[in-house]
Amino acid sequence: xxxxxxxxxxxxxxxxxxxxxxxxxxxxxxxxxxxxxxxxxxxxxxxxxxxxxxxxxxxxxxxxxxxxxxxxxxxxxxxxxxxxxxxxxxxxxxxxxxxxxxxxxxxxxxxxxxxxxxxxxxxxxxxxxxxxxxxxxxxxxx
Amino acid sequence: xxxxxxxxxxxxxxxxxxxxxxxxxxxxxxxxxxxxxxxxxxxxxxxxxxxxxxxxxxxxxxxxxxxxxxxxxxxxxxxxxxxxxxxxxxxxxxxxxxxxxxxxxxxxxxxxxxxxxxxxxxxxxxxxxxxxxxxxxxxxxxxxxxxxxxxxxxxxxxxxxxxxxxxxxxxxxxxxxxxxxxxxxxxxxxxxxxxxxxxxxxxxxxxxxxxxxxxxxxxxxxxxxxxxxx
Numbered sequence: 001x002x003x004x005x006x007x008x009x010x011x012x013x014x015x016x017x018x019x020x021x022x023x024x025x026x027x028x029x030x031x032x033x034x035x036x037x038x039x040x041x042x043x044x045x046x047x048x049x050x051x052x053x054x055x056x057x058x059x060x061x062x063x064x065x066x067x068x069x070x071x072x073x074x075x076x077x078x079x080x081x082x083x084x085x086x087x088x089x090x091x092x093x094x095x096x097x098x099x100x101x102x103x104x105x106x107x108x109x110x111x112x113x114x115x116x117x118x119x120x121x122x123x124x125x126x127x128x129x130x131x132x133x134x135x136x137x138x139x140x141x142x
Numbered sequence: 143x144x145x146x147x148x149x150x151x152x153x154x155x156x157x158x159x160x161x162x163x164x165x166x167x168x169x170x171x172x173x174x175x176x177x178x179x180x181x182x183x184x185x186x187x188x189x190x191x192x193x194x195x196x197x198x199x200x201x202x203x204x205x206x207x208x209x210x211x212x213x214x215x216x217x218x219x220x221x222x223x224x225x226x227x228x229x230x231x232x233x234x235x236x237x238x239x240x241x242x243x244x245x246x247x248x249x250x251x252x253x254x255x256x257x258x259x260x261x262x263x264x265x266x267x268x269x270x271x272x273x274x275x276x277x278x279x280x281x282x283x284x285x286x287x288x289x290x291x292x293x294x295x296x297x298x299x300x301x302x303x304x305x306x307x308x309x310x311x312x313x314x315x316x317x318x319x320x321x322x323x324x325x326x327x328x329x330x331x332x333x334x335x336x337x338x339x340x341x342x343x344x345x346x347x348x349x350x351x352x353x354x355x356x357x358x359x360x361x362x363x364x365x366x367x368x369x370x371x372x
Contacts, residue, residue, distance in 0.1 A: 005220070009220050009221060012219055012220045013220050016216055016219055016220065016301060019298070019301060019302065020301060020302075020304065020305075023301075023302045023304075023305050024305050027305045027306075027309070031309075038264055038316075038317045039264075039317050039318040039319075040261065040262075040263035040264070040317070040318050040319050040320050041318050041320075042318075043318070061318060061320075096257075097254075097255070097256060097257035098254060098255070099186070099187075099255060099256075107320055122257075122258075123257060124256045124257045124258055124261070124320060125255065125256055125257055126256070126320055126322070127186055127187065127255065127256075127322055128186075128322055128323070128333075129322040129323045129324060129325040129333045130186070130325070130333045130334070131184050131186075131187075131191060131194070131325065131333065131334040131335060131338050132184065132185045132186075132335045132338075133181070133182035133183070133184070133185065133335055133337060133338070134182060134183050134184065134185045134188075135185070
């Protein structure tokens with residue numbers, strides 16, 4: 001196998017490249033056609049610019065606004081989801097993920113009720129890619 | 143270049159196989175002991191983050207093995223080197239298993255951490271498609287009875303499927319996903335503390351040497367089978 005290609009090998013190489021380009025193009029076009037659907041959620045900012053109709057099912061991803069969590073009786077919880085440009089109030093009844101707290105990233109899925117209120121039926125916690133040891137005193141107090 | 147002759151590969155690869163297995167074991171002992179006991183719990187995820195020491199190495203390997211299969215397939219399609227076909231064929235099962243490990247450890251990790259063991263976001267969905275590609279490669283090769291057409295068909299399918307690899311890798315950067323962004327990337331500082339990072343790197347290499355030694359082992363058997371059939 002020398003790196004100089006004879007005619008047959010060159011023909012095969014070109015066919016292979018053409019195959020790869022076509023497959024790449026096909027996938028690119030599919031992704032282009034999907035547009036927004038490739039995204040798992042909208043940000044509150046995108047939500048406010050979209051202005052969806054009441055009754056639409058949506059997924060919104062953002063952060064739990066500080067001091068916005070209100071827990072009612074039973075498992076009812078109300079909080080505000082924000083991306084620091086726009087925000088949206090969320091109501092949820094049920095158990096929230098362990099990581100759920102103020103300042104935590106969340107993805108909420110539910111039905112958009114009146115303007116600025118989402119009745120969620122699923123809350124997922126989204127964490128970032130940082131990994132650090134716990135500060136020593138905190139791990140002792142845990 | 144003598145190496146591409148099956149009989150030379152057979153004799154040279156024996157020691158490589160044993161050295162790889164030894165490296166796999168040593169790095170694995172360091173990586174798992176540190177990862178599961180030595181390293182302190184994460185500030186955000188607590189003890190549960192430790193599954194990273196299986197999930198991330200399996201993920202690196204699931205992508206890397208497919209790229210290797212793609213390269214071997216391209217060489218085979220152009221130059222018809224039999225060793226490349228054997229290496230590609232023997233890598234498929236290992237790659238599929240690593241992909242399955244990624245999906246299962248990911249689900250086990252996601253259920254407590256995110257609140258769901260599976261979501262249809264770009265990262266998870268494209269990795270699932272990679273699993274289907276591996277299964278498809280295996281099925282296609284087995285479905286065609288004659289040797290050369292089977293090899294060529296598998297090679298072509300694996301090259302077509304290569305387009306999934308950059309999608310999986312960049313999915314967390316190109317689109318909004320539940321899966322978090324990259325902690326290890328080529329151009330920026332790692333977002334993992336060094337104490338947690340070194341066992342992770344060790345595990346990635348341990349899985350890699352596991353793959354290498356198992357691949358050589360399987361390929362040597364294939365070569366012996368070829369000899370027996372002749």
